[in-house]
Amino acid sequence: MDQPQEKLYVVKIGGNVLDDEIGLNSFLSLFAAMEEKKILVHGGGNLATQLAEKLGIEQTLVDGRRITDAQTLEIVTMVYAGSINKSIVAKLIAKGCPAFGLCGADGSLIMAHKRIHQSIEYGFVGDVDSVNSRLIDTLLKSDQVLVIAPITSDGKGQLLNTNADTIAQEIAKAMSQIYAVELIYSFEKEGVLMDITDENSVLETLTPSLYAELKSTQKIFAGMIPKLDNAFSALDAGVKKVIIGKAGSIDLLIQGKKGTRIIQDGK
């Protein structure tokens, strides 16, 4: 029998948690205390929108994705890869967690290309081509806890704004070659809810067949669909578990005591 793979958690933390200083702090304490190898991928929260407003740069969102013109790219690079990334790193280090912040451009960690879309001009938005799993593994083996901001480059000098859920999923997939990866989408909700207004309506498990049924009867909140598509795609690519739930309960999520577990049918 093969030697069991070492466990690696890839945790995505959602935007709303970043905007709540107390919530963020308690999440980071729980994250710092997790003993296994781990990677944190963060989005941007409202800070980029706030900075854009102060600078008088109008923001356009299409289906929840920011249209990224050159000025907006400058802002998200500053906010995501600069202030949010480095303040999370400093806070984790203070909690005894050897955090190491970087973005997808660094060391060509995540290569991407500018999104081409038939009808929408997204601007400087990247779709992921590849993940440098060797470099990630080198850093993990040097006992670094990676904190990754969702900015990538196209290898030709252009930075690109890239969806953080997708980055978490692509890293989880790529690292599944080396580690037993569990991918955790943590945000402000208890999990995948059957009723968006009721935090007690958490689905404990979600399989592809149940997901298809819920989608066809429109019982899944539309905003969750990209996240869930990402989750099932990760499972198909060898990620061991995908868990969706509240950032402030990350300890209970990894113990299987809270949140929604995304699993294959018949498991």
Add this chain to the structure above:
Amino acid sequence: MDQPQEKLYVVKIGGNVLDDEIGLNSFLSLFAAMEEKKILVHGGGNLATQLAEKLGIEQTLVDGRRITDAQTLEIVTMVYAGSINKSIVAKLIAKGCPAFGLCGADGSLIMAHKRIHQSIEYGFVGDVDSVNSRLIDTLLKSDQVLVIAPITSDGKGQLLNTNADTIAQEIAKAMSQIYAVELIYSFEKEGVLMDITDENSVLETLTPSLYAELKSTQKIFAGMIPKLDNAFSALDAGVKKVIIGKAGSIDLLIQGKKGTRIIQDGK
């Protein structure tokens, strides 16, 4: 006889070069072409000042050092560790150089403490305590070219704005335990000038005794003194060479054909 140490260049690039897009681009092409192991430390240029102006945050400089209140810290973290760092990384990667951007906080690369001064309240300005040479060496041995922004942390959750000349010097000193380090301060001038208005008045070499003489007769431009003090301190701590000169001639600086070489007396 001991095996000769591998060469490592630590290059500091000055602020004015960052503000000149064409000059920066030609510097980065020359830097990318340097075959030895290398680290680039950058300052911030005028971009932080410009952003502060746009946001209506007043900036105070004392002896060329920025007084860093909480809002200014946020700005320099965004500009230095975010936009400047990541745009340099993307440009170097496009030139075939495996650049990896980070700041002093990442992986506790550079630990610092908040400056205490008798009469001036510098705010969130850091003085360097230590350099994690092991982590730097791990990254160099993974063939990464480090691009370092001058933001550090105190280990207690506080980010600190830190002088980039000092960071370059401290990294050069620390890495001298492992490599034959050459420290290059590159900026917009040809070198240490005897006459600040004449680019042809470059001193080819500067020794401690000549430096003392020039200082006592006030023939050294005051703005150069902190840089030169840093340079001699680096030499004393085992750095092989310190070279000061024009960023656009970095190839000639490392060949000894241009710039000022800072050397010990009698060498």
